[in-house]
Amino acid sequence: MTRRVRKAVVPAAGLGTRFLPTTLAVPKELLPFDRRPAIHHIVSEAASCGIETMVFVLSRGKESLLHYFLRNAVAIRSVDDPERQRLLEEVQVLREQMEIVAVYQEEPLGLGHAVLCAASAVGDEPFALMLPDDHFIPSPLPALVEAYESRGLGGMALKSVPDNEVSRYGIVDVAAEEDGLYILKGAVEKPRLDDAPSRLAIMGRYVLPPEIFEHLLHTRPGVKGEIQITDALHQIAATHGLIGVLFGDTYLDLGTWEGFVLANLRISLNDPVLGPRIRAMLSQE
Ligand code: G1P
Secondary structure (H helix, E strand, C coil), X not given: CCCCCCEEEEEECCCCHHHCCHHHCCCHHHCEECCEEHHHHHHHHHHCCCCCEEEEEECCCCCHHHHCCCCCHHHHHHCCCHHHHHHHHHHHHHHHHCEEEXXXXXXXXXXXXXXXXXXXXXXCCCEEEECCCEEEECCCHHHHHHHHHHHCCEEEEEEECCHHHHXXXXXXXXXXXXXXXXXEEEEEEXXXXXXXXXXXXXXXXXXXCCCHHHHHHCCCCCHHHCCXXXXXXXXXXXXXXXXXXXXXXXXXXXXXXXXXXXXHHHHHHHCCCHHHHHHHHHHCC
């Protein structure tokens, strides 16, 4: 079995309730951040880690995520602004680098279930799991890919969180720390503070062995009555070993309205062209 991480699964079947009413018609993964839709950043991040195939897990009505990556020569020809042309060409380059396939999650039964829906598209090989609400600068994925390809160990990005955020995330149980990696002995989904084994939260980048699918098949509904990927990870820690890579740099949460606005503000204010213009406009308010 290959140890190369060639595929990435992107769960994108959610209804985007926090972004209603926009999400009545537009998938939240297409909302723009730094001039490009969130899904563009995900595919671009995957491409820069050597991923060759994206598996989008969709629900009915979210096919526009695929349409975004269709070849669109007419749009490129009809745009004469060089900056816009460059952005359009970026999409084409991604399209040429990446095979994009879609599978459906027909019922909202949880993140673990969404991943299970990708089982036959992934097959018997390791894969990256990328949650499109979470954005990182820089990406923690290369370190996870490297850990899998060199040691055969699956893992995920971790962030140290304050007490009041513990129950929003999957929280890991650490066995040891080795060469900057955490060796994990388990994980709990959204624990109460008193039950949390640490303050290290799972963030939305994982590299997983194909055996996760077998564990997911036997995972019963957990927190919120949903099939949780974290419960299957807990099993993987015991059967195959699992690591965590601490991520300390910029994390942008596009899954909430405040996080989405803040992400756009931070990126725009740091942009050398846009930043000064926005500051000037704000000072005239
Ligand atoms: C999911 C995972 C959770 C993880 C989080 C990261 O939760 O179930 O373990 O910590 O993503 O963003 P969700 O945000 O879907 O509730």
